[in-house]
Amino acid sequence: QVKLVESGGGLAQPGGSLRLSCAASGFPFEQAVLGWYRQAPGKDREFVAYIFATGGTTRYADSVQGRFTISRDNGKNTVYLQLNSLNAEDSGVYLCYANFDTRYWGQGTQVTVSS
Numbered sequence: 001q002v003k004l005v006e007s008g009g010g011l012a013q014p015g016g017s018l019r020l021s022c023a024a025s026g027f028p029f030e031q032a033v034l035g036w037y038r039q040a041p042g043k044d045r046e047f048v049a050y051i052f053a054t055g056g057t058t059r060y061a062d063s064v065q066g067r068f069t070i071s072r073d074n075g076k077n078t079v080y081l082q083l084n085s086l087n088a089e090d091s092g093v094y095l096c097y098a099n100f101d102t103r104y105w106g107q108g109t110q111v112t113v114s115s
Contacts, residue, residue, distance in 0.1 A: 002026035002104045004096050009109030012086050016113070020081040022096030022106055033099040034072055034079040038111075040092035048094070049081065063089070086113045 008020040020036070035050030049060045049070040058070055069082040079096055093108040 002098070004098060004104055004106035006094065006096050006106045006109035009094060009111045011112045011114065012083075013115055014087055014113055016086050018083045018086065018111060020083065020094055020096075020109060020111075022079045022081075024077045024079070024096075024098055027098065027100045027104070029077040029098075030074040031100060034070075035097050035099075036070065036079075036081050036094055037097065038090075038092040038094045039108075040089075043092075045095070046092075051079065083111070086111075088113050 003025045004022055006020060006022045008018060010018060012018050031053050033050055033052055036048040037045050038048050039045045047061050048064055049058060049068060051058045051070045051072050060068060067085045072079045091111055091113045093110055095108040096106045098104045
C-alpha cells in the first residue's frame with residue numbers, strides 16, 4: 001500500500017522559513033519522480049517543484065524559483081521542500097506526490113504565512 005505523509009507545515013511570518021517533509025512507503029522510492037504542489041482556498045492546484053529519480057535534476061515554478069529547494073533522501077524514503085523568504089502568497093496546503101506506475105498523492109500539510 002502506497003503512503004505519502006507530509007509534515008512540517010505551520011504558521012510562519014513573512015520572510016520566514018519552513019521545511020516540509022514527505023515520508024513515503026509502498027513503492028520503490030529511488031525510482032520515482034517526486035514533487036510538490038500547493039493549493040490555496042478558491043484556487044487551482046499549483047505546481048511547485050519536482051526532483052528526478054536519478055541525477056538530482058530539479059525544476060521549480062517561477063513563483064518559487066530561488067526561494068524554495070527540493071531535495072530527497074533515498075535512504076530515508078523522504079522528500080523535502082525548504083521554503084525560504086515566505087510571503088502571504090505562499091500560503092496553502094502543500095501536497096507531495098510520487099510518479100511511479102501512476103501518480104500518488106499525500107494528504108497535504110497546511111502552510112500559513114502571516115504576521
